Amino acid sequence: xxxxxxxxxxxxxxxxxxxxxxxxxxxxxxxxxxxxxxxxxxxxxxxxxxxxxxxxxxxxxxxxxxxxxxxxxxxxxxxxxxxxxxxxxxxxxxxxxxxxxxxxxxxx
Amino acid sequence: xxxxxxxxxxxxxxxxxxxxxxxxxxxxxxxxxxxxxxxxxxxxxxxxxxxxxxxxxxxxxxxxxxxxxxxxxxxxxxxxxxxxxxxxxxxxxxxxxxxxxxxxxxxxxxxxxxx
Numbered sequence: 001x002x003x004x005x006x007x008x009x010x011x012x013x014x015x016x017x018x019x020x021x022x023x024x025x026x027x028x029x030x031x032x033x034x035x036x037x038x039x040x041x042x043x044x045x046x047x048x049x050x051x052x053x054x055x056x057x058x059x060x061x062x063x064x065x066x067x068x069x070x071x072x073x074x075x076x077x078x079x080x081x082x083x084x085x086x087x088x089x090x091x092x093x094x095x096x097x098x099x100x101x102x103x104x105x106x107x108x
Numbered sequence: 109x110x111x112x113x114x115x116x117x118x119x120x121x122x123x124x125x126x127x128x129x130x131x132x133x134x135x136x137x138x139x140x141x142x143x144x145x146x147x148x149x150x151x152x153x154x155x156x157x158x159x160x161x162x163x164x165x166x167x168x169x170x171x172x173x174x175x176x177x178x179x180x181x182x183x184x185x186x187x188x189x190x191x192x193x194x195x196x197x198x199x200x201x202x203x204x205x206x207x208x209x210x211x212x213x214x215x216x217x218x219x220x221x222x223x
Contacts, residue, residue, distance in 0.1 A: 031210040041146070041199045043214040050210065086151070094205045095142050096212065098152040 002027040002089050006099035013106050019074040021102045023087035026068065033096065034061050034072050037084040046072070046085075077106045110136045112204050114215035121192055121222055129187045129218045131158075131202030136213075137182035138204035143175075146199040155200075158185040192222040 003026040013019055023032070031050040037043050047054050047061040049070070054061050058077075063070040074081055082105050088096040111134040121127050131141055141158040156166045156177055164177035176188040189196055201217040 033212065035214075041201075041219060042216040043201060045212065045214060048211055088152075090210065090212075093157065094140070094210070094212070095154050095157060096144075096152075096203065097154070098144075100151045 002029070002091065002097045004087060004089055004097050004099040006087055006102050008102060009100065010103045011105070013077050013104070015078055015106055015108050017077050017106075019077050019081075019104065019106075021072045021085050021087075021104070023070045023072070023099055024068055025087075025089050027089075028065070028068065029089045031090060032063055032070050033088040033090075034070070035086045035088060035098075037086060037101070039083075043086075074104075077104075079106045079108050082106050110134075110204075110206055110211070110213045112138075112202065112213045112215040114200075114202060114218050116218060117216060118219040119221070121220070123193055123222055124191055126188055126190045127192055127220060129189070129200055129202075129220075131185045131187070131204070131215050133183045133204045133213070136204075136206055138185075138206075139182060141179065141185040141202050141204045142212075143177065143185075143187050144201045144203070146201065152201065156187075158187075158202075160185075189220065192220070194222045196220065197222045 034046040058075045060073040084101040086101045087099045115130045139160045143155045144152045146152045158179040160179040166172045179185045202215040
């Protein structure tokens, strides 16, 4: 079973700061998901990436398959970015194993 | 993008009753759907894999007689929590992988509270 570790668990930032959340996993994968979960619980898929880097607005996700590591960056953070960010990796049957999540709070 | 819906979004039920949660893929067919649950302050954990036309497969520690899964069609999977107990109170989410790619689409989740 793939072990997925995220860091940090909690992160508080001032508005405008650059934020990095890290994810590492133990078993080689074909792709990795970054998800956002708001206080109500609903999950939004941010990225699915299998190599290199992807960018969407102020969000950037990178992955290094050889090192089994991915990062999620938020540039010019804003209070509305406050949420739990979760990385997840698929198993052989595409079921996901989730990291424990990073609670991000961006203060105005 | 593809959409997965869940119904209801929240439900409160009394201990001992049964609750059914529906997961629908609205614009694509899903031969497989996954059911996850999330207890407070914990990460999402896979409960079971729902397979259209065959029995669901359950993760270790998940009681198949308590959490009944029916994948009635290529767009609908249901999870029925039978004889609910307060410890079943949780957030339940389904997801469906899109055919042929690594994308997964998530339902908005159902918050179950058993009193």
